[in-house]
Amino acid sequence: MIKTESRMDFTRASAGPKPDTVYLFGTCLIDLLYPQAGVSAVHLFEREGVNVIFPQTQTCCGQPAWNSGYRDEALAVARAQLKLFPRPIPIIVPSASCAGMIKVHYPALFKDEPDEASVFDVVNRVYELTEFLTDILKVNLTDLGEPTTVAVHSSCTARREMNVADRIDSLLDQLQNVTRIEPDNAEECCGFGGTFAIKQPEISTAMVLEKAKAIENTGAQQLIGQDCGCLMNIGGALKKQDSQISHVHIAEFLWDRTHKAKP
Amino acid sequence: MTTKYRKQFSNALAQHEVRNNTENVINKLRKHRLAAFPDQAEWVNLRRHSTAIRVNAISKLPQLLEQLEINLQRNGIQVHWADTTEQANQTVLNIMRFHDARFVIKGKSMVSEEMGLNDFLNTHGIECLESDLGELIIQLAAEKPSHMIVPALHKNRKQIARLFHRQFPSIPYTEDISALAQAARRFLRHHFATAPVGLTGVNFMIAETGTLCLVENEGNGRMCSTAPPVHIAVSGIEKVVECLDDVPPLLGILTRSATGQPITTYVNMISSPRKPNEKDGPTAVHLILLDNGRSRIYSDPELRDTLNCIRCGACMNHCPIYKHIGGHAYQTVIPGPIGTILEPQKNGLDSYGELTQASTLCGACQEVCPVSIPIPKIINRLRWEHIRKNSYSTSGAGSGRRKTEAIIWKIWVWNCIHPGAYNRITSVATSMRRLTDRILAKISPWTTARAVPRLPDTTLHERLKALEIDNE
């Protein structure tokens, strides 16, 4: 049964009080490949006076298995994460696709399972990083960096599953010296798709080459995104072509430009 | 592993002309659709309304089909049921034989494609002629449609000009689109006037009134359903709607989603054969209702949403995969996202299951679908069916399960539910990154187009531990 726009109806009291402590769910990709994005997220929160808890026993949200049809396997991994966030405080995920996995897909994954009820407690506390920074922390950023231009790639999950794609733009627009350039066909998928890139590498390649070209055409200095999967994909293609455009996660970019380097 | 579909997709990606043609048309269709829904709130409302109409109709499908049948028969339209495409083909053949007809002129119909009707009739000595311009091009080229709405979208005007010149040597070579269309008009006009039988598809069947709605721009659907003495309509059983009032919203969202038009040139609502004293129209009208796996799809409450589709084509127009590989690469009657969920369910996951891998789950299809079909959700579900151990009602379930893959996932699970092991492994991977980089460089599908991701020296777990971030 279709619930109309069920994937899109995410209204939440955004004016909730500012929490003093949050959980960080770092995601496996950031853990292994982009740890500085996670570290930067912690710095950003702490600067706003928010204490961070990072359960060291966290691993992966289970998305790769879920998207591949391995539901039992996804369930086992998801269940292990579920227990790590007992306190009634927000859970921040610096990736829209992992946040979407928990928020949108956990309820389906745990359907008719004995722990189904506890899922909703977690689901309701999950925020994507840029969503949390804008809607809850309402951060005010002061740009300390040199003038630069950036191209943004918002992930498909940020756009169409979490509906938070505009948050990254509004954060970047707070930075005085940053000019944001919209690439052509910005809403089109970069071709990562998790295991898709491995299972259908030829199509994935065609897609990422087109995306990389659109980014290259912006002439921006950096590519910014809220999802490391897309960044690794597009950034990898840019690098392979010896492009001058480097890629960086929004958390790392924001922190780098807004904090005073330690003397 | 290079599978049948991967080879097929690679071949498709190498067809640069087809890719260019496809992309050109698709970009136009996207632009037209966007312009047709300038008001977001109106789109949301209309979509909600249209979704409700389809969900409502499908929820009452058996009752509405019975009501439809009674009303059609009362109006004088003969109703035939076909469980399989073979039965549907045979029914067409029987009608043709009854009327002693050896030629049928066809309007655009995806269901007749699904039936493989032309080939079937040809083997029984009956000639079929497609009259939709796009379908005619496809027939002349001896190909299959690559799109539901624009069947020949993979061909550009030059290719069509050459094709017409080969097929109609008397017509001077021209690349002028309107001259090409006029050539088709002249060629087909005589056949409309003389064909003993016309065959068309159906867009909506109205249960309340016993009416068949046909939506088109060229007039060939009207020709096929009006000029010959016999009209045969073929439809999937899911095309029924409850009442007349359901038609305006669905019609409006269909044409706007498909091509951005507020309405098609012709909306043809057929409720009976020629009435006494009338001077034209077929004296016999037949409707063939085809199941072909639809009732099996119907039996699952989640998969059932597949049947809400009104065949607007918007999902394929907005699909990045379709854009790159084109419609033929799917090797199905219906390509694109809707084909990705429909065809494996109809024809079995054993032969079509890999199609469900042809998606990044980006959600562009669902976003534009006028009846809100959750295509990514159904793809996900079918991926599960494809590899799950205990068999299920979808035919071919479990056929995609591979031992090695299953073992890899088992190891992954073990790793992810044993944080100690996970942390040790990720830590070793990063600390020995020179070695791991070299291993990663060997994953060739990734590295043909992308640089190897460089591992950092430590993981996030390690860095946050070093920063003494609270653990719980």
Place this chain on the structure above:
Amino acid sequence: MNDTRNTILNRLKAASSDQTMPSARDISNSVNWSSNYTVQLFRTQLQSAHAEIYDATDHSWLMTLQHICRVKHLKNVLLSPATPWGKAIIENSANLPSLKYYDNPVENWKQSLFDGIEAAFTSTYGGIANTGTLILWPDSQEPRLMSLVPPVHIAVIEKTKIYNSFAEAIKAQHWSETELPANMLLISGPSKSADIEQTLTYGVHGPKELVVIMV
């Protein structure tokens, strides 16, 4: 055949659930446009679909028809001698091309209909403004092929019968309670196709020109 029918229906019934369904008709889309606006919208929509529009009055429409026939160099026009419009035309046929009547079943003259008739004149059952659409209700007087086969279709429409939307027309004209014709038609322009490169071209199988006289 009956077995097949019952097999299919039984399978569907076995799967039918008793979930309550959202009402499909809980959204009303009625608008409140002035009649001027409605007529204006009808005109612009039809024009953008490549139809020619002529404004006329109860008195002037015959002259408009003559004018149309003259500028298009029509040699003949097919019409119904039984409608009030047709009768009026017949009475004033002096400046018109040769008039043809669809007074025979099509089987008796199909080839000449397809090859010899240059234009047809029909009445309309109403119009739809937001899509720029003519409603035709073909019957024994004005058969279905009149608006399809001749290369030029001239239709007359009364402005008072133009409704805001398709849904409104259905309601106002009580379609649901009426016996529908064999072939109810909505026509929104001349025949067209975009099957080659999504480029529009007109006059593919149906009329190449649609001319609408508004009275």
